[in-house]
Amino acid sequence: xxxINTKYLNILKRTLKGRQLFLWLCxxxxxxxxxxxxxxxxxxxxxxxxxxxTDNRPYWVKAKPVESGYYTGIGYASSQMSDYQQAAxxxxxxxxLSEIKVTVSSRSFxxxxxxxxxxxxxxxxxxxxxxxxxxxxxxxxxxxxxEQQKGYWVYxxxxxxxxxxxxxRKQENAKKQALDFxxxxxxxxxxxxxxxxxxxxxxxxMSLKDYWGESTSxxxxxxxxxxxxxxxxxxxxxLDQLVVTSPTTKIALSKRMNTSAxxxxxxxxxxxxxxxxxxxSTTFLVGGGDVHPYYTTNAQGKATxxxxxxxxxxxxxxxxxxxxxxxxxxxxxxxxxxxYLLSRFxxxxxxxxxxxxKPVFYLSSVEKNLGESLEQKALRDQLKAALxxxxxxxxxxKSKAEVWLELSADTRRGTSTExxxxxxxxxxxxxxxxxxxxxxxxxNINDIKGFQLNYERAGLEAYKKAKDxxxxxxxxxxxxxxx
Numbered sequence: 001x002x003x004i005n006t007k008y009l010n011i012l013k014r015t016l017k018g019r020q021l022f023l024w025l026c027x028x029x030x031x032x033x034x035x036x037x038x039x040x041x042x043x044x045x046x047x048x049x050x051x052x053x054t055d056n057r058p059y060w061v062k063a064k065p066v067e068s069g070y071y072t073g074i075g076y077a078s079s080q081m082s083d084y085q086q087a088a089x090x091x092x093x094x095x096x097l098s099e100i101k102v103t104v105s106s107r108s109f110x111x112x113x114x115x116x117x118x119x120x121x122x123x124x125x126x127x128x129x130x131x132x133x134x135x136x137x138x139x140x141x142x143x144x145x146x147e148q149q150k151g152y153w154v155y156x157x158x159x160x161x162x163x164x165x166x167x168x169r170k171q172e173n174a175k176k177q178a179l180d181f182x183x184x185x186x187x188x189x190x191x192x193x194x195x196x197x198x199x200x201x202x203x204x205x206m207s208l209k210d211y212w213g214e215s216t217s218x219x220x221x222x223x224x225x226x227x228x229x230x231x232x233x234x235x236x237x238x239l240d241q242l243v244v245t246s247p248t249t250k251i252a253l254s255k256r257m258n259t260s261a262x263x264x265x266x267x268x269x270x271x272x273x274x275x276x277x278x279x280x281s282t283t284f285l286v287g288g289g290d291v292h293p294y295y296t297t298n299a300q301g302k303a304t305x306x307x308x309x310x311x312x313x314x315x316x317x318x319x320x321x322x323x324x325x326x327x328x329x330x331x332x333x334x335x336x337x338x339x340y341l342l343s344r345f346x347x348x349x350x351x352x353x354x355x356x357x358k359p360v361f362y363l364s365s366v367e368k369n370l371g372e373s374l375e376q377k378a379l380r381d382q383l384k385a386a387l388x389x390x391x392x393x394x395x396x397x398k399s400k401a402e403v404w405l406e407l408s409a410d411t412r413r414g415t416s417t418e419x420x421x422x423x424x425x426x427x428x429x430x431x432x433x434x435x436x437x438x439x440x441x442x443x444n445i446n447d448i449k450g451f452q453l454n455y456e457r458a459g460l461e462a463y464k465k466a467k468d469x470x471x472x473x474x475x476x477x478x479x480x481x482x483x
Contacts, residue, residue, distance in 0.1 A: 287317030
């Protein structure tokens, strides 16, 4: 019988037990893990299926299409809006128009005159507005309504070739009309009718206004000309031939009531020919006053400008008289193109300095308390000092004054309660033109209360209160009415 060493037998037993235990654990683990792995795999599969959502929207909804031969526009509106279809169409049209670029050509009238780009933004905005009203040949490619997202999309497009063809047709018609104005203007200019010529040149420019930013070249008498720039230059050349003159550049004007000054100006060309029926405009560059804004020269090319009352405290004011382009070629003041065009011309002007002479005042005062004359003329002194601080000159000789100021004041008894007495003061101030002796200004302050231990002191107290109100209520009225 085979004999086995006990030591080796015990090691073998332990080894077999370890291997059996390992094998047993592996079997248990497999049975334990297999169901969980299956569940996890099923869950992952479901999640992947849940993440796959079919996007059935049209390609043009997902991304705006780019078509080389078309301007495209995609519009969107919530289908919950009452007018969602119209809203989406409007949005699509605006999107399409945004692709039509407005550029200013270096050969254009606008490029030559708008050096600081002051008008460019307004021009581009106006052209876009005009374009939106004229574009009609766009086509509806498709629409899409998403019931889940509550949205509505519209797809428009416009043939670039068709748009450019229509634009060129309109531009050619505008150039044809402008060229007709140009020819008629030249005929009048040759006859010496410069105002009619300028009016026709201006009409030609305005007929081209939608194309001021583009080249407006035409063939005329065998030569190529930039029609917009040529029309503008023709007007400016006529204006440069005109001169506005006056025998004087400085006149004195009194600020006394009912006074005025006259300025005679004459318009001639550089050949010394008088310009009859030439419209003139007046503008205060410094100060202000009563002057009619427009005049027209007579047969001798002269006009008399009448300056009435002037405003402000400036001792020297400036009046500008110039050719009124807005009267030569009338247009709508609400049209930004028309206003821009007027501002571009260099018109002949003449400036006159108005030396303002303030009137000399004489101030008399009758101040009473309860019917008794006061030796101290408190209101007179207060009024005179306040007016003098505002540049008013006074004289003690009434015959040398241009305006007489007459101040009168008196108090009357009111009620009394135990030891308190009340008086009321009324005052009046009027101004009289010394030349006509007509009253030109009058003001009152009534029932100024005075409280004291007797009526006489109450009356003096009322005078103190009247002094406080003098500058607040009287002085400003006098300065506004007379100065």
